[in-house]
Amino acid sequence: MFGFGKARKFTHTTDVVVLGSGGAGLTSAIAAHDGGAQVMLLEKSNRIGGTTAVSGGVVWIPCNSHMAEVGCEDSRADAMTYLRRITEGRTDEVLLERFLDAGPEMLRFLEAKTSLRFAPLVKYPDYHPELPGGKMGGRSLEPGLFDTNELGTWKDKLRRSPVFGGTPMTVTEATSWGVFSDPLKLPYAELGKRYKQGLVCYGGSLVGRLLKALLDRKLEPLLETAARELIVEDGRVVGVRAERAGTELNIRALRGVVLASGGFEWNAELVKQFLGDRVTHPNSPPISDGDGLKMAMSVGADLGNMGEAWWCPTVNVPGETYDGQPLNRGDFSIRSLPHSIIVNGRGQRFVNEACNYNDLMKPFFDFDPVAYAPRNRPAFLIVDAQYLAKYIMVTAVPGMPTPDWIVQAPTLTELALKVGIDADGLEATVKRFNGFSEEGVDLDFKRGLSSYDHFYGDPKNGKNPNLGTLSKAPFYALPVQLGAIGTKGGARIDEHGRVVHVGGRPVPGLYAAGNVTSGLMAAGYPGAGATIGVAMTFGFLAGRHAAANGG
Amino acid sequence: MPEVRFETRLSLTVEQIWAFVQDMNNWAPMLTGYQKHEIIDDRHSIWTLKGDVGILSRTVVLDVQIIEWSGPHRVAFTLTGKNESVEGGGLFEMQSEVAGAAPETPVAVAPRPGLFGRLLRWVFGALFRRQFGKVERLDVAIAEGVGSRLCFTLRMDAGGPTGPLVNALLEPALLPAAEDLGSKIAAHLEALHRG
Numbered sequence: 001m002f003g004f005g006k007a008r009k010f011t012h013t014t015d016v017v018v019l020g021s022g023g024a025g026l027t028s029a030i031a032a033h034d035g036g037a038q039v040m041l042l043e044k045s046n047r048i049g050g051t052t053a054v055s056g057g058v059v060w061i062p063c064n065s066h067m068a069e070v071g072c073e074d075s076r077a078d079a080m081t082y083l084r085r086i087t088e089g090r091t092d093e094v095l096l097e098r099f100l101d102a103g104p105e106m107l108r109f110l111e112a113k114t115s116l117r118f119a120p121l122v123k124y125p126d127y128h129p130e131l132p133g134g135k136m137g138g139r140s141l142e143p144g145l146f147d148t149n150e151l152g153t154w155k156d157k158l159r160r161s162p163v164f165g166g167t168p169m170t171v172t173e174a175t176s177w178g179v180f181s182d183p184l185k186l187p188y189a190e191l192g193k194r195y196k197q198g199l200v201c202y203g204g205s206l207v208g209r210l211l212k213a214l215l216d217r218k219l220e221p222l223l224e225t226a227a228r229e230l231i232v233e234d235g236r237v238v239g240v241r242a243e244r245a246g247t248e249l250n251i252r253a254l255r256g257v258v259l260a261s262g263g264f265e266w267n268a269e270l271v272k273q274f275l276g277d278r279v280t281h282p283n284s285p286p287i288s289d290g291d292g293l294k295m296a297m298s299v300g301a302d303l304g305n306m307g308e309a310w311w312c313p314t315v316n317v318p319g320e321t322y323d324g325q326p327l328n329r330g331d332f333s334i335r336s337l338p339h340s341i342i343v344n345g346r347g348q349r350f351v352n353e354a355c356n357y358n359d360l361m362k363p364f365f366d367f368d369p370v371a372y373a374p375r376n377r378p379a380f381l382i383v384d385a386q387y388l389a390k391y392i393m394v395t396a397v398p399g400m401p402t403p404d405w406i407v408q409a410p411t412l413t414e415l416a417l418k419v420g421i422d423a424d425g426l427e428a429t430v431k432r433f434n435g436f437s438e439e440g441v442d443l444d445f446k447r448g449l450s451s452y453d454h455f456y457g458d459p460k461n462g463k464n465p466n467l468g469t470l471s472k473a474p475f476y477a478l479p480v481q482l483g484a485i486g487t488k489g490g491a492r493i494d495e496h497g498r499v500v501h502v503g504g505r506p507v508p509g510l511y512a513a514g515n516v517t518s519g520l521m522a523a524g525y526p527g528a529g530a531t532i533g534v535a536m537t538f539g540f541l542a543g544r545h546a547a548a549n550g551g
Numbered sequence: 552m553p554e555v556r557f558e559t560r561l562s563l564t565v566e567q568i569w570a571f572v573q574d575m576n577n578w579a580p581m582l583t584g585y586q587k588h589e590i591i592d593d594r595h596s597i598w599t600l601k602g603d604v605g606i607l608s609r610t611v612v613l614d615v616q617i618i619e620w621s622g623p624h625r626v627a628f629t630l631t632g633k634n635e636s637v638e639g640g641g642l643f644e645m646q647s648e649v650a651g652a653a654p655e656t657p658v659a660v661a662p663r664p665g666l667f668g669r670l671l672r673w674v675f676g677a678l679f680r681r682q683f684g685k686v687e688r689l690d691v692a693i694a695e696g697v698g699s700r701l702c703f704t705l706r707m708d709a710g711g712p713t714g715p716l717v718n719a720l721l722e723p724a725l726l727p728a729a730e731d732l733g734s735k736i737a738a739h740l741e742a743l744h745r746g
Binding site for chain 1: 601607608609610633634635636710711712713714715716717718719720722
C-alpha cells in the first residue's frame with residue numbers, strides 16, 4: 001500500500017469478520033471467538049437470523065451422540081453409504097467424511113459452550129429411509145423452545161418466521177399433537193399464551209440461543225451493516241468494506257473473513273443465469289440476494305452446484321407479504337394428506353405428492369421437447385370437501401368459511417374449466433386415484449409406501465395414511481408454484497471451510513459456509529435439517545480454523 | 552369481549568365533529584392499513600385493509616354495517632370479515648366538555664373473554680397496524696369555553712378453533728389501531744377548523 005492517494009484507511013481491526021447471521025454465521029462467530037479470536041459479525045438486514053430463523057430449525061447430524069440415548073442406531077459407514085447415494089457421486093468424499101466427523105463434534109461444542117440442547121426426533125425419518133444407510137429417526141434434532149426475554153434489548157431484533165413464528169411448539173409436540181392430521185386438536189389457547197410470553201420455536205429458537213451465546217460473549221452483531229467488497233492485499237483477503245447508515249466501514253480481518261451470507265434466490269439476474277425459470281417463488285426472507293456469492297466470485301472462487309436449490313413446492317395467499325415481498329409459503333404437508341393430488345395442465349398426476357419437498361419438485365422441471373414447453377407446469381393441488389372438513393389448507397380452517405382465493409366448484413369438470421386444465425384428464429385421473437385410495441396402494445407413484453410419507457400423513461386414515469378419495473363436492477384447486485427454501489450453488493470450499501480458488505488452491509483469508517457455498521448434498525436432501533446441519537458444521541470448522549490458523 | 556377505547560379532547564363542538572364522523576367516506580381512509588372502501592348504501596360498506604397479523608401482513612376485506620346512528624353523539628358499527636373469520640365493531644361517542652377540564656390519557660379497557668370479542672380483535676388488530684406511522688396524539692386544552700370529548704371504542708375477535716392463537720397475534724395491534732384512527736380524526740378536525 002504505497003502512495004498516499006491509494007492507501008486504504010481501516011476503520012476497524014479484528015481477527016475474524018463473519019458476514020451473515022444465520023446458523024452458519026452465528027456458529028462460525030462463536031467457534032472463532034472460543035478459539036481465541038476477536039470477532040465482528042455483520043448482518044445487512046435489521047434482524048438476526050437469516051434464512052435459519054424462518055426455518056424449522058432442525059439440524060441433521062448422523063451419528064450424533066443423542067441417537068444412542070434414545071435407542072436409535074447409526075454408524076459412520078451407514079451414513080456414508082446413504083450420503084453417497086443421495087449425492088449421486090457428485091460431492092467430494094473428503095467433504096462428506098469431514099461433515100460426518102465434524103457434525104457430532106459441532107453439536108458437542110455448542111451443547112458444552114451455549115444453552116443449546118438438542119433433542120433427537122425419533123419419529124422423523126430420513127427423507128429416503130428405505131435407501132441403504134437410511135434411518136427411521138434420530139439423525140434430525142430440534143432445539144426446543146426459547147424464551148426471547150433472555151435476549152433483553154435484542155429480543156425484537158430476532159427474526160421471526162411468518163409461518164412458524166406464531167405457533168410456539170416443539171417439533172416433538174407438533175408431531176405428538178397431530179399438527180398435520182388433527183389440526184383442530186392443537187392447544188391454541190396454550191400456544192397463544194406462549195406467544196404472548198415471548199416463546200419461540202424452530203428456527204427462531206435455534207437462532208435465539210445462538211444469538212444469546214454471542215451476547216454472552218459480549219459480542220454484539222452489527223445490524224444493517226452490508227458488506228460491499230472484500231479487501232485484498234497481495235492475493236490475500238484481509239478485510240471487508242461495508243456500509244452502515246451511509247458510513248463506510250473498512251474492517252481489517254487479521255485472521256480471515258467468513259462468508260455466511262446465504263443463497264441467491266432473491267437475485268433475479270443470478271437466478272436467471274443459473275437456475276432459469278425453476279425458482280419463481282423463494283420461501284426465504286428477501287435478503288438472500290447473492291451478495292456473498294458475488295464477493296467470492298470477485299476473488300476468483302471456484303463455483304459448484306450452481307444449478308441446484310433446496311426446491312420446495314410453494315403456495316401463495318393473495319395479499320400476504322413478509323419484509324415487503326409476497327410471502328411464499330412452502331407446502332410441506334398439505335399435499336401429503338389424504339383426499340389431495342397434484343396434477344399438471346392435462347389433469348394428470350406426475351409425482352408422489354407425499355415425497356420430500358426437494359425431490360417432489362424435480363418432475364416439475366420435465367421438458368417436453370416436441371411441445372418445447374414444460375411438461376408439468378402449471379400444476380395444481382386439488383382437494384375435495386373431505387379434505388377441508390379435516391385438515392388445514394394454508395389458512396383455510398375446517399368449519400370456517402373457505403377463503404375466496406381457493407378456487408372451488410361443484411364438480412371436477414367445472415373446477416378444471418375454472419383453472420384451465422383438461423377436464424377429461426382430471427376426471428380420469430381422479431377416478432384412477434380413487435381406486436388406489438380404496439385399495440390403499442398407489443400403483444402409479446407409490447404414494448404412502450415410504451415411512452417418510454407417513455410422517456406427513458394421517459395415521460387414522462384406514463389402509464394408507466396418504467391416500468383418500470376425492471369424491472365429495474365441492475372440489476378445490478390451488479396453483480403450486482416453483483419455490484425454494486434457498487439456493488445451494490456457490491463457492492467451493494475445502495475440509496476447513498476455506499474457499500477454493502478456480503486454480504484449485506485455497507483463497508488465503510477467505511472462508512464460507514451455508515448456502516453461499518457449493519452444496520454438499522448436490523441435488524439431494526438426505527433428511528430434515530440437512531441444510532442447517534451442513535451449514536453449522538462448516539461454519540464451526542471455518543470459525544475454528546480461522547481463529548487458529550488465519551486462513 | 553376484548554376491546555380498547557381511545558379518548559381525546561378537541562376544541563370543537565360535538566356538531567362539528569358529527570359533521571365529519573357521520574360520513575364514512577371522511578374517515579375510512581384514516582384507518583391503519585386502508586386500501587379502499589366501497590359504499591353500498593347509507594349504512595353498509597365494504598372496507599379493504601392491509602395490516603400485520605403477528606409477523607406477516609395480510610389483506611382483509613370487511614363488511615361494515617352501521618347499527619346505531621344517534622347524531623350528534625353516537626355512531627356504532629359492526630365489522631364482519633368477508634375473507635377471514637373475524638368479527639368486531641366500533642363506536643364513536645362525542646360529548647360536550649366544560650372549559651378548563653384536564654386532558655385525559657388514552658384508556659385501554661382490559662380484555663374480557665368471549666367469542667365475539669376474540670373475533671373482533673382479529674380484523675382490526677391484524678389489519679390496522681401502524682401502516683401510516685405513529686401519529687401524535689392531540690390532547691388539546693379546551694380554550695374559550697368550546698370543547699368536546701371524542702371516544703373511539705374498537706372490538707375485534709377471531710373465530711374458530713384457532714381464534715385464541717390468532718387473537719394473541721393480534722392483541723398488540725388493537726390499541727394502536729384505535730389510537731391511530733382517533734388521533735387522525737382529531738388532528739384532521741383541529742387543522743380544518745383552525746385553518
